[in-house]
Amino acid sequence: MTTKTTNGTATDTTKTSVAEPTPIIPLPPAAARAATVAGSVVALVGTFLAWTWTEEFPGNLTVTGYPGGLQVLTLISAALTTLFALSGYGIRGLGWLTPGGTNSPTRLLALGVLGTTGYTIGAISYELGGLVNLEPGAWVSGIGALVAVIGALGLPADQGYGPDESPNLWGRIRHSLSAPEPGRAKELPSWAEILIIAAGFGIGLYVFAYGIGTEYSELFIGFLITAGFGFTAVLRAGLIKQLSTLTAKHRNVTMAAAFVAAICFPFTQSNDQYALIGANILIFATVALGLNVVVGLAGLLDLGYVAFLGVGAYAAALVSGSPQSTIGVHFPFWAAVLTGAAASLIFGVVIGAPTLRLRGDYLAIVTLGFGEIFRITMNNLNGNSGPDVTNGSNGIPNIPDLELFGFNLGLPHDVLGTELTRSGNYYLLMLLFTAVVVLVFRRSAESRIGRAWVAIREDETAATAMGINGFRLKLLAFALGASLAGLAGTVQAHVSYSITPEQYQFAGSVPPNSAFLLAAVILGGMGTISGPLIGAALLYLIPAKLQFMQEYQLLLFGFALMLLMRFRPEGLVADRRKQLEFHETGQLDVPEDKPLPEGATGVAKAGA
Known part of the structure; x- marks a missing residue:
């Protein structure tokens, strides 16, 4: 069927029906x-x-x-x-x-x-x-x-x-x-929604504890297959979306439930090695969350971020009272924490002040160079190539365990009838630090400064035209991210007993390193809180459980990123902005041959 328009052209107005796709296998x-x-x-x-x-x-x-x-x-x-x-x-x-x-x-x-x-x-x-x-x-x-x-x-x-x-x-x-x-x-009653949130975190704790507690690689690979298909199925069913809606509605209950579930984790592990994996995951995740301030909120590509973790770790190790420390002082832990965070903050400002006027690839190259300069400098401060500060490639070993309020974290303790091992003690300490970092990130992202960071990330020129001081706010993001990394570094130094320059590379077989930290942010979802935590957990847990695949780790890592960018470019946990950016919004396009209404301009036609 054809009709004539006001300009005399004929258009086809016959509606064509779209056939529904038939099943692959012809079964009723x-x-x-x-x-x-x-x-x-x-x-x-x-x-x-x-x-x-x-x-x-x-x-x-x-x-x-x-x-x-x-x-x-x-x-x-x-x-x-x-x-x-x-x-x-x-x-x-x-x-x-x-x-x-x-x-x-x-x-x-x-x-x-x-x-x-x-x-x-x-x-x-x-x-x-x-x-x-x-x-x-x-x-x-x-x-x-x-x-x-x-x-x-x-x-x-x-x-x-x-x-x-x-x-x-x-x-x-x-x-x-x-x-x-x-x-x-x-909608459900409030008490039912709270119970669903608690049940969701309980199931998440069980799955996470089961994955870490797998005793052999065959079981862990099977766990990855089952968890991968199961999580995707639950996501496609809409259950994750409904849970996210409930957690957004009851935000305080959600934070409390997540914290309680995380506290219960070390009590589910009878093997100290598995609890140590949990502590290291929290260290890695906390540093990734700090990088999320720089990359996810402010949009600054930092390829040398692991150096700030190293600055905090070295600062804490030097004042830890280790016999191999060249300074020979012993600070209480709260002072060591402040020392590590302050040292990383200073380095962040010193490095960011002359470089943050650069953008894009140029900034990435400069930060990559800073990460390598830090590692080489720690190697050269050995008394031969430079002052004897860090013992060079030998690092600072024999870092003593912490003692807080008479509680020695290096000794096992009986808590509610369950033995809490050394790794469990440090896990709970790192959990407290993670909660602080999450609080700082959340408050920063929701503040006026956080909205300014997002504006700079989306279009720095437009943000500057609106009166935003781009350089000052980027420097603030750089300094905040560096201090959060230094905070985690103070705990890492005591958990690992010793630190060496080789632990802080751009890329390596063992995280944390700058490449894996950046991948954790991208994999989990930039600009979110739970995204980097999930991404860091996956990227640390998989290499830790599959030691036999260490030689092919980077190959498999690259292949996984390719699949992620193809099927879920916004990350595992994405905010609304990223979902609209990477997926169709469902808005209908204006047909090109549709006549413009009276009074329409050429600009409207071009926009259509």
């Missing part, structure tokens, strides 16, 4: 959902059978009737897949799992079951020498997982395919990863 919806449920149940039942005949494979998968090791991960994934698939039947009490009625979460969970089970079968075959080492339980769970995936791929496709997406196998999976989240659910 009821049959597809039944296959998904049946397959996940079969996979779950298979975890109660033996998967191999020998205990040489870690986890003791030879027991019938009691899942262990990687079988537990398959059991959890299969149970979640069953629940999400059953929610599509409209069963009372399960509808809240998929408030938008989408099938993407079920599809992702089914893929997680297949991924975890398939990895376990492959690992058993590789380590024991072939598929012959598999017992019937492995085959039952493997076949069940495959049936569940086939059924999930046959479920009706979700709406919202973009013009560049295709409802084939890859397009369906990609759409499941990036589909819009459902809208807001109905």
